Amino acid sequence: MTQPTSSHPTQTVDAVIVGAGFGGLYMLHRLRKLDLTTRVFEAGTGVGGTWYWNRYPGARCDVESMQYSYSFSEDLQQKWSWSELFASQPEILRYANHVADQLDLRRDITFETRVVAAAFDEAANRWTVRTDKGDVVSARFCIMATGCLSTARKPDFPGMDSFKGQTFHTGHWPHEGVDLTGLRVGVIGTGSSAIQAIPVIAQQAAEVTVFQRTPNFSIPSRNGPMRPEYEAQWKATYPEQRAKARMSRNGVLTNPNDFSAMSVSDQERLRILEERWQAGGTVFMAAFNDLVLNQQSNDAAAEFVRGKIRSLVKDPATAELLTPKNHPIGTKRICVDTDYFLTYNRDNVKLVDVSKAPIEALTESGLRIGSTEYAFDAIVFATGFDAMTGTLTRIDIRGRDGETLAAKWEAGPRTYLGLMTAGFPNLFMITGPGSPSVLSNMIVSIEQHVDWITDCIASLGARQIDRIEANRDAEDNWVAHVNEVAFKTLYPSANSWYMGANIPGKPRVFMPYIGGVGNYRVKCQEIAANDYEGFELSSSAQAVAAE
Ligand code: NA7
Numbered sequence: 001m002t003q004p005t006s007s008h009p010t011q012t013v014d015a016v017i018v019g020a021g022f023g024g025l026y027m028l029h030r031l032r033k034l035d036l037t038t039r040v041f042e043a044g045t046g047v048g049g050t051w052y053w054n055r056y057p058g059a060r061c062d063v064e065s066m067q068y069s070y071s072f073s074e075d076l077q078q079k080w081s082w083s084e085l086f087a088s089q090p091e092i093l094r095y096a097n098h099v100a101d102q103l104d105l106r107r108d109i110t111f112e113t114r115v116v117a118a119a120f121d122e123a124a125n126r127w128t129v130r131t132d133k134g135d136v137v138s139a140r141f142c143i144m145a146t147g148c149l150s151t152a153r154k155p156d157f158p159g160m161d162s163f164k165g166q167t168f169h170t171g172h173w174p175h176e177g178v179d180l181t182g183l184r185v186g187v188i189g190t191g192s193s194a195i196q197a198i199p200v201i202a203q204q205a206a207e208v209t210v211f212q213r214t215p216n217f218s219i220p221s222r223n224g225p226m227r228p229e230y231e232a233q234w235k236a237t238y239p240e241q242r243a244k245a246r247m248s249r250n251g252v253l254t255n256p257n258d259f260s261a262m263s264v265s266d267q268e269r270l271r272i273l274e275e276r277w278q279a280g281g282t283v284f285m286a287a288f289n290d291l292v293l294n295q296q297s298n299d300a301a302a303e304f305v306r307g308k309i310r311s312l313v314k315d316p317a318t319a320e321l322l323t324p325k326n327h328p329i330g331t332k333r334i335c336v337d338t339d340y341f342l343t344y345n346r347d348n349v350k351l352v353d354v355s356k357a358p359i360e361a362l363t364e365s366g367l368r369i370g371s372t373e374y375a376f377d378a379i380v381f382a383t384g385f386d387a388m389t390g391t392l393t394r395i396d397i398r399g400r401d402g403e404t405l406a407a408k409w410e411a412g413p414r415t416y417l418g419l420m421t422a423g424f425p426n427l428f429m430i431t432g433p434g435s436p437s438v439l440s441n442m443i444v445s446i447e448q449h450v451d452w453i454t455d456c457i458a459s460l461g462a463r464q465i466d467r468i469e470a471n472r473d474a475e476d477n478w479v480a481h482v483n484e485v486a487f488k489t490l491y492p493s494a495n496s497w498y499m500g501a502n503i504p505g506k507p508r509v510f511m512p513y514i515g516g517v518g519n520y521r522v523k524c525q526e527i528a529a530n531d532y533e534g535f536e537l538s539s540s541a542q543a544v545a546a547e
Helices: 022-033 074-079 089-102 192-204 228-236 238-246 266-279 281-286 295-312 316-322 390-394 442-462 472-486 517-529 540-546
Strands: 011-018 038-041 115-121 126-131 136-144 166-169 184-188 207-212 218-220 335-337 349-353 366-369 372-375 378-381 396-398 427-429 467-470 535-538
Touching: 011 022, 011 115, 011 126, 022 038, 022 089, 022 442, 074 238, 184 192, 192 207, 192 335, 192 378, 218 281, 228 238, 238 442, 238 517, 266 281, 266 295, 281 295, 295 316, 316 349, 427 442, 442 517, 467 472
Parallel strands: 011 038, 011 136, 115 396, 136 427, 166 378, 184 207, 184 378, 207 349, 218 335
Antiparallel strands: 115 126, 126 136, 366 372, 467 535
């Protein structure tokens, strides 16, 4: 790999966008409409971000397809048709490609090119962005559309290279697909990715052994073919439904019940939970308005799901192992599955508990726990991501005074609104830490951020202001607010990737903003209307004139 040494820009643009997933694609579209010159760098060979990389068997969105698409174009949302209630990864990737084609986006995207560094030049109020291919680009604005779950993580077991079989990470699944037919497969992890992959892998492989450290709550998706009348009903009411979603708690219409689980009789509570279980998907968590706020309410919902797991899994010992007991339901990302628990009734599927006796090493033939050796032809790492901050801090981003983002965020991410971070002028983040991001329908949050950033850049341009920076006090107050809201909920009690708990040494900080998508949107709008309250606006021309 040739590292660029020259500081001489090979290209000068108004904005660089890092990433061509749903965030980067829409950002490019909006900036073009402002007549800004823009260059997008994308590490993959194609568009789609998360949906480009996560090609593991069974990969599927857990937000309903009618709600998981761009809303900014009536033409796009009316013409596209989803084939299933919950879209599979290949279909979502086709949709991303369709959008890129329709909007003619590819001509401004450089593929197979990773941004490795970005440095702010204070005198010019510009970013110098460098790539692994030697590009050096000067840009007024640098916009990180790098996604929240884009740095896949494998545990560093001793002997990682000694295993002679094949290894895969769900987040880096080979594009040509993998034929696991007749193989002995080990799967490490039981998060969302594993819960989707295991039932599909079990249908191909000779044997599947799942290594579980923490059992998870999972709700059946009740996925099925798209019903034409359901699609037509959504398409006829899209403007109203999208408007409601934008002001909702999570950016998803879940038909929430606005009363406590404790406000109804035991019988009524069970009836409502059963109704939600039958409806399927994440709407389960909207059965009551206090499931993540009140331990008693949460216990009731958790116990209901535990009962379901016990009734679905035939072997009582396996059922007990699969029953989550150490975190409140919903405080680790709730999973949505198709036949996950039933899969353990198959003769070719075995569950191994690694909560007390961890995997010690990979060996030539498989892996070892204590004195027990497990032999495999393939090992699937469904071990998650360095979520929310990992991708940003791995890029050598240097703001004013040469401060690196990694150093600034050493004790946890600090942002103002999850959009900017003090000391790094003109650097925006799409769905950054401190914004609703992963606690929401990502496309709703992406659109909100892209629209806000676009309006902000347009407003600066109209006033010949060439620099915007989050103010440290505003940032401190926002970080305090993000924490305060989080600690009013049960979320921080779980060892989740929301808390950075899955990465050894990562600070325990609740990273996303849990105050609600609608409330957050209003807050962002008010701040913009108040002439970008909490941000400092300036221009190099003014600075020169004042000297
Ligand atoms: P997750 O949800 O972070 O799941 C990773 C899983 O891997 C989880 O069960 C972990 O157990 C397990 N894990 C990680 N390291 C180990 C080791 N060393 N030994 C055993 N097990 C391990 O990632 P996913 O890809 O499933 O989902 C990420 C998000 O993508 C998901 O929430 C959706 O939003 C989409 P742990 O729970 O840490 O004990």
